[in-house]
Amino acid sequence: MTSPVLEVRNLRKSYDDGRIEALRGVDLSIEAGDFVTISGASGSGKSTLLQLLGGLDTATSGQVLFQNAQLGTAIGLDDYRAHHVGFIFQAFYLLPTLRAIENVQVPMLAVKQEGQNRAQRAEELLCEMGLEHRLNQYPNELSAGERQRVAIARALANHPSVLLADEPTGNLDSVNSARIMEMLIGIQKKRGMTLIVVTHENDIANSAPHHIRIRDGKIEA
Amino acid sequence: MAIGAFVALVGFSRSFEQEWMRLYSSAGTDIVVVEKTFLETSIDESLGTKLQALPIVSQATPMIFNMMDLTPEVNALSFGWKADSYDFEALTFLSGHKFQDGKAEVILGDVLAENLNKKVGDTLEIQGKAFTVTGVYHGGSALEAGAAILPIDQLQEISSLQGKVSGFHVRLQPAPKGQTQEQYVKRAEGIIEAALPGLRAAPASEWASKNQFVALAHAVAWGTSSIALIVGILGIANTMAMSVFERTREIGILRALGWKSWNIMLLIQVEAIVLGVVGGVVGLGVGYAGLKLLATLPQTASIVSADVSPAHLLQALGIAILAGIVAGAIPAWRGAHLSPVEALRHD
Numbered sequence: 001m002t003s004p005v006l007e008v009r010n011l012r013k014s015y016d017d018g019r020i021e022a023l024r025g026v027d028l029s030i031e032a033g034d035f036v037t038i039s040g041a042s043g044s045g046k047s048t049l050l051q052l053l054g055g056l057d058t059a060t061s062g063q064v065l066f067q068n069a070q071l072g073t074a075i076g077l078d079d080y081r082a083h084h085v086g087f088i089f090q091a092f093y094l095l096p097t098l099r100a101i102e103n104v105q106v107p108m109l110a111v112k113q114e115g116q117n118r119a120q121r122a123e124e125l126l127c128e129m130g131l132e133h134r135l136n137q138y139p140n141e142l143s144a145g146e147r148q149r150v151a152i153a154r155a156l157a158n159h160p161s162v163l164l165a166d167e168p169t170g171n172l173d174s175v176n177s178a179r180i181m182e183m184l185i186g187i188q189k190k191r192g193m194t195l196i197v198v199t200h201e202n203d204i205a206n207s208a209p210h211h212i213r214i215r216d217g218k219i220e221a
Numbered sequence: 222m223a224i225g226a227f228v229a230l231v232g233f234s235r236s237f238e239q240e241w242m243r244l245y246s247s248a249g250t251d252i253v254v255v256e257k258t259f260l261e262t263s264i265d266e267s268l269g270t271k272l273q274a275l276p277i278v279s280q281a282t283p284m285i286f287n288m289m290d291l292t293p294e295v296n297a298l299s300f301g302w303k304a305d306s307y308d309f310e311a312l313t314f315l316s317g318h319k320f321q322d323g324k325a326e327v328i329l330g331d332v333l334a335e336n337l338n339k340k341v342g343d344t345l346e347i348q349g350k351a352f353t354v355t356g357v358y359h360g361g362s363a364l365e366a367g368a369a370i371l372p373i374d375q376l377q378e379i380s381s382l383q384g385k386v387s388g389f390h391v392r393l394q395p396a397p398k399g400q401t402q403e404q405y406v407k408r409a410e411g412i413i414e415a416a417l418p419g420l421r422a423a424p425a426s427e428w429a430s431k432n433q434f435v436a437l438a439h440a441v442a443w444g445t446s447s448i449a450l451i452v453g454i455l456g457i458a459n460t461m462a463m464s465v466f467e468r469t470r471e472i473g474i475l476r477a478l479g480w481k482s483w484n485i486m487l488l489i490q491v492e493a494i495v496l497g498v499v500g501g502v503v504g505l506g507v508g509y510a511g512l513k514l515l516a517t518l519p520q521t522a523s524i525v526s527a528d529v530s531p532a533h534l535l536q537a538l539g540i541a542i543l544a545g546i547v548a549g550a551i552p553a554w555r556g557a558h559l560s561p562v563e564a565l566r567h568d
Binding site for chain 1: 470471480
């Protein structure tokens, strides 16, 4: 039996002085190496849950535990984001003034990896994503699919154990969507990583062994 | 611009101070005897005899120091000396010779002569009286090079200050063995002040750097530079605040990728410092050019040279770095404390 890599206990998140409740007591356990999809209608709280799982935000109440250590107390959120999780966003969020190979190196600066190693690792990752011919392109010189592949390479830069993807195919056509999902699943299997994908697309949601549906801030039974 | 103002204005005031230093060191003056309060031409000239009679005094020569409008465009320092003053030893005559006491004659520093376009034999009208130029000299300092020197009695006459002087320049007898020059000058100060109650005897070097004109120049320079610096800091702070606002999402991305608050703070702070340094280097050039210009203008050439010490430039650069640090502090703190989620949502 594998141990949970991420565990959520009675997680609540509210905004606007409690007037808006995005999450209303979520309990969840995700095993190491799992591929989990989270789906739900717009405003259901799925992205909020992902943000809390990724340490991008703090809960109003409840706990998020990474390998049994509570985020924000036993493990700092900055360190958690730098060392243990990789993010992939719908809007890619590449830095427009940096080339592809430089964008991939940005997370490595947070963990003080040496310059030569950084460049070498970034090149390896981009080659793995099939972008060996696009290393020195700026984001605006890349197609949407290529940008997302750069973003995936960047998410893998610091060898995270958890990969979090928020609507990773939301800005892509069907061909690129399929390719990106195939790539993410391949990475998850090859590296034994935990992959959590937030999506509103049923095909993607149903492609995972574990599928969580959220409705009105709660996990549906 | 703030650094430019600092380099030009503080450079100007320091240059002014240095020229005073040169003025006294080139003539070999040990002590300056002046009014205790403010430099003004109100000391009785006859006190010179009493001063000269002191055994510790080798030579005491009266002088008047004044600033005069010689033409609508050119104002210059004017000195009143006696024809036998030892102060002449610091001058090199390029043409002509020194004046005679009691005659309406004047000698001009080479810079002033050029600005006035006057040569030996020409007439120069000062305070409504015609003076014949008897000599053009090169002085030991810019203050002399840009000055007009008249017989002291003539300057007293045209200023309606008969029998009054601004002070005395004093050369001391050689210091006795076993006493340092500093100790000797200190002792001489006491003797002179005891002999001439109400007057102040100041070592020439101290008087050169601390007289009211130099102090005023320093105060104006630092005051103006400080205001310019505050404006400069506000400018950098505004630029950095705008930069942080425009790059809110970028900061959010960096935070999402694990960058710590202090990494972000350092990034913004370094940018602010770079901005300060770049502005500072440009300011150094602008300031130095301004100082060069002041040194050539007829209105200011007599009181300033374009010498800027490396220490002054380093000080200006240090101030630029400090301005960057101060100006970047608040934007850096704000940027560092942005919530990653809020920052990522920013358009």
